[in-house]
Amino acid sequence: MMRSPRSGVIGLTACAALAIAGSAVFPPDGAGLSAQPPAGGARAASATKPAAKPAATPAAKPTVKPAGAVAYRWELPAGFPEPVVPADNPMTHEKVALxxxxxxxxxxxxxxxxxxxxxxxxxxxxxDALPRAVGSTGEVHPRGSMGLANIAYSPALTWANPLMRSLEQQALVPMFGEDPVELGLSGQEQQLLARVREVPQYKALFAAAYPGSGDPVSLDHIVKAIASFQRTMISGRSPYDAFKQGRSAAISASARRGEELFFSEKTECFHCHGGFNFTGTVNYVGKGFVEIEFHNTALYNIDGQGKYPAPNTGVESVTHEEEDMGKFKAPSLRNIAVTAPYMHDGSIATLEEVIEHYNAGGRTVKSGPNAGVGAESPLKSEFIKPMDLTPQEKRDLVAFLRSLTDSTFLRDPRFTNPWRTR
Incomplete structure (x- = not known):
């Protein structure tokens, strides 16, 4: 695994073993995982001084759709590449519907x-709208629920666990994890399958999604179907996208100024939130190598040495390496205006406050157990530095971020609750 203490870039060229038990949807990082980096992983890429280019991702093996199922046809926004799909879970319309x-x-x-x-x-x-997620039993989780828009392009699926790489495997975590409890199915696998088999609609849905299977209702088929549906959640039709396609009036003059700031060396926002999906963690068909990045954004510095409050210590909770303290995934900024509150623990309420945090080069927590000056953290990313923005520049950045909202996606009937129509 390659890492630089400050850049936060982690280049992974091989998928490490995953442990499922004892985690959350965005699990306590490292729960049930080896403290050591995965064997065979690459080591050390820097955001400012690139190391040798990682080996190219092997071409995906051709997949064969189940007999009788209809291969899924991608309807991608302009400029979006095709997502990578596992060879053992080809996309079909029937599986997506299930x-x-x-x-x-x-x-x-x-x-x-x-x-x-x-x-x-x-x-x-x-x-969701909560600072930290709440599970089915009312247990409050350490972190907030990450948005799933464009999750098909993400090769790392949690806030700070570089080993959680597969949507199919990740789906088991909220279902059966116990620390914290989310869906609360631990020890109830057979009861789950029995409940599903009793539903008349599922008899037809499972048979269509997995034709030729003697008993299509299985846990493996459940998680593969959920993952297939999640991969269709693609968002890329915002006003900003229309602007980039030539509709100059699609966004305001303020948003256009904000775009210039966002992609400037003054703010350096684009270093962590670049590309078509506005994040540094990305993979797609035809990409030369997988990119996975985690960054310390100076949100906390409770001991003067960059420490974050437990249990949210970032990648450090997986690797137990001090240089990984406070490193979290930079999420996509698409639809960011509707995903408040912000940061892994929901500790920043508004986009305006987010801009203030970065403008200061790190957050100052004035009192309480987490008191500290983030700007003075020796572990913060080299891209986090005071920006000296004017009030108008701050407003312009917020206007740009709001222009990334894809309203069509937020109400697309393909993603709505199908049970409400019955």
Whole structure:
């Protein structure tokens, strides 16, 4: 695994073993995982001084759709590449339809009160409005629910666990994890399958998604269907996209000025939030190598040495290496205006406050157990530095960020709750 103490770039060329038990949707980083970096991983890439180019990602093996199923046809926004799909879970329309029903089904929780959608609301780009997520039993989680928009392009699926790489494997975590409890299905796998088999709609949906299977209702088929549906959650039709396609009036003059600032060396926002998906963590068909990045944004510095409050210590909780303290994934900024509150723990309420945090080169927490001056952290990313923005420049940046909202995606009927129509 390659890492630079300050850049936060981690280049992974091989998928490490994943541990599923004892985690959350965005699990306590390192729960059930080896403290050592994955064997065979690359080591050390820097954001400012590139190391040798990692080996190219092997070409995906051709996938064969199940007989009788219809291969999924991507309807991608302009400029968007095709997502990578696992060879053992080819995309079909039938599987996506099944996954949509499962995603919204409260039968996928131990007490029948929660579904995946309970923490991932379409109106909020499949995030939610809570600073920290709350599970089916009422347990408050250490971190907030990350948005699922464009999750198909993300090769790292949590706030700070570089080993969680597969949507299929990650789906098991909220279902069966116990620390914290989310859907609360631990020890109830057979009960879950029995409940699903009792639903008349599922008999047809599973048979269509997995034709030729003697008993298509299985945990493996459930998680593969959910992952297939999640991969269709692609968002790229915002006013800013229209502007980039030639509609100059699609965004305001303020947003256009904000764009210039965003991609300037004065703010350096683009270093962590670049590319078509406004994040440094990305993969897609035809990409030479997988990019995974985690950064310390100087949100905390409770001991003067860059320490973050437990249990949210970032990648450090997986690797147990001091240089990884406070490193978290930079999420996509698409639809960022509807995913408040911000940061991994929801500790910043508004976009305006986010801009103030970065403008200061780090957050100052004046009192309490987390008191400290983030700007003085020796572990913060080299891109986090005072920017000396004017009030108008701050407003312009916020206007630009708001122009990334894809309103069509937030109400697209393909992603709505199918059970409400029955």
């Amino acid at each position: 996954g949509r029903h499962l995603f919204y089904d409260t039968r996928l929780s131990g007490n029948g009160t929660f579904s995946c959608a309970s923490c991932h609301l379409q109106s909020r780009a499949f995030a």
